[in-house]
């Protein structure tokens with residue numbers, strides 16, 4: 164039988180100080196530690212209703228998570244910055260509304276440790292899912308935590324940093340949907356599914372041009388990660404509420420340049436506080452070539468597709484864009500044919516895209532769909548907030 168001990172925040176702190184993990188309380192609350200489940204398993208009662216909305220973003224390294232995060236933070240306004248006065252190598256980004264934590268911080272093995280044990284960072288054995296679960300749960304319930312830091316410069320685990328509960332917590336990285344306990348804490352989840360060909364092209368662009376790596380070493384690193392990527396990262400997409408799939412274009416026969424992309428936004432039906440966008444007419448299957456009088460298109464043009472489908476046994480709506488925009492200001496023409504965008508005013512998607520026209524993917528479906536998912540997350544957050552405000556009022560009336 165599980166033996167539960169009631170702890171105050173002070174007594175928890177004394178337990179965790181030895182392990183460099185300290186729990187803070189933002190309101191009066193009690194935490195329980197169950198002795199049958201090990202020292203890391205702490206549950207705190209929610210002291211108020213101001214719980215944090217938790218979003219999961221999964222993708223392999225170098226697949227556009229940071230770019231997506233910049234677009235998302237921008238939808239809420241304000242810039243995201245690392246914690247003030249903290250570790251300069253912190254992976255965390257904080258803005259007024261959102262805190263983005265990188266799940267690399269839950270690596271239980273540092274670079275040397277992984278080498279000695281012969282495991283990659285993608286392997287669950289190199290990650291502490293118990294701590295990830297406990298800390299995400301604590302933040303969701305309004306409790307600040309001391310989260311470890313994985314230092315990508317040194318390859319070491321640095322002393323922890325304080326993470327206070329934000330309005331929206333984004334957990335981004337390799338495994339946000341891997342552990343069922345963490346997955347259950349997510350209010351919304353996204354998977355960035357970049358095909359091998361495109362991933363390779365992006366890696367070359369970044370690691371060769373910006374980081375001075377050789378073509379051979381990039382190839383070797385992709386190959387070395389492949390088995391663990393397929394075993395532990397890729398399967399998470401079946402759990403995602405939205406998947407952004409990035410594939411080579413079909414508009415250029417046998418294209419191997421990887422510059423023109425076919426991007427699919429796959430949106431699950433029946434997700435609470437989320438309803439898919441659609442093109443022209445909800446539920447119908449449509450192919451649309453918008454190029455002509457209102458949209459300038461050079462070779463190979465632009466082709467949209469919209470329709471219902473199934474994805475890992477779930478009903479989904481898919482919107483696809485193949486090709487790229489020549490003139491971003493003309494995106495308003497496409498935006499005006501998309502419905503259920505959750506924008507606050509006509510043209511908001513175009514405005515966001517123009518604002519960040521220098522971000523990678525701004526001229527194609529990656530930027531467009533990332534921006535739309537950003538608006539959808541804002542809408543989901545506002546709906547959750549409204550449900551908390553109206554729930555007690557209704558109860559009081561009954």
Ligand SMILES: Nc1ncnc2c1ncn2[C@@H]1O[C@H](COP(=O)(O)OP(=O)(O)OP(=O)(O)O)[C@@H](O)[C@H]1O
Nearest residue numbers: 223224225226227228229230365368369523524529
């Ligand atoms: N939509 C895009 N179109 C073209 N290139 C892109 C796009 N998104 C990302 N890239 C390329 O991939 C690189 C990595 O992007 P980003 O830093 O957003 O990925 P990440 O998943 O956060 O990477 P890491 O996990 O390694 O920090 C960029 O520098 C850019 O070269």
Ligand SMILES: O=C(CO)[C@H](O)[C@H](O)COP(=O)(O)O
Nearest residue numbers: 224267274284315316318337
């Ligand atoms: O897959 C990764 C996620 O970003 C990294 O490779 C992993 O975190 C290990 O980092 P590093 O290569 O800096 O030791």
